Amino acid sequence: MRSYMRAAQAGEELQDANSEARTNQEGLNPDGEEAPVAAEPEAAAEQSQLEARLKAEVEELRLRSAAEMDNFKKRLNREHQEQMRYAAEKVLSDLLPTLDNLDLALQYGSRHDACKDMLQGVAMTRKLLLEAVIKHGLTPLGEEGEEFSPEVHEAMGFEARPDFASGVVARVLQRGYKLGDRLLRPAKVMVNQ
CATH class of the missing domain: 2.30.22.10 (Head domain of nucleotide exchange factor GrpE)
Incomplete structure (x- = not known):
């Protein structure tokens, strides 16, 4: 559950960074006023860091989900074998x-x-x-x-x-x-x- 929340939070941060980068490219701040032009390399570096973090969290979530599914299958198989052994x-x-x-x-x-x-x-x-x-x-x-x-x-x-x-x-x-x-x-x- 925490992984889902972190992934969602990272996605929101990425959208905020993309929005900020667009407004900086247009020369406006989030209030619609002219903003001083930010250095593009900084925004691009921040955006790539956010993307990397988001990819890492998504990969961690995928691995955890796969492990949980594998454990569930093993437990189900064990219970089935036990039930079959003592069914009679x-x-x-x-x-x-x-x-x-x-x-x-x-x-x-x-x-x-x-x-x-x-x-x-x-x-x-x-x-x-x-x-x-x-x-x-x-x-x-x-x-x-x-x-x-x-x-x-x-x-x-x-x-x-x-x-x-x-x-x-x-x-x-x-x-x-x-x-x-x-x-x-x-x-x-x-x-x-």
Whole structure:
């Protein structure tokens, strides 16, 4: 804004100088009376200085405007990329209970031999659904034996398993999921003592 004002002020000064130069050339002062003749080289030098200053200010204004436009384009592009990356977040979050239910069906159905054939279909359905959501950036979290991390795990309690070291995940109660770098849901786990 200041650059616009300076450029406008410089333009007015240039017009004043041009007007003064004309009246000096005609032998009149701004009041219309005869004025002593000014030295033309002085007026020409002053006018060229004003023109140079005006050109410099216009160039500075042009460069600033170009930089502002470039920054605006970059910010818009960054926001668009961020929005595209996490556009599927709501849909994927809504699919998490479905994955949980398929996991539970596999977990509890494996105890009965009569459910063996049906469990194959459930396992295949879970696999296809998991592959589809992984293509969209969803990453499952929570495996037995991995180091407990409060950034991605929610400890629901402690459990003693001699086959695991202390402070690792002893049992996964509910898987967690990440979308890109964003945690959608922490894994609910039991921590080994």
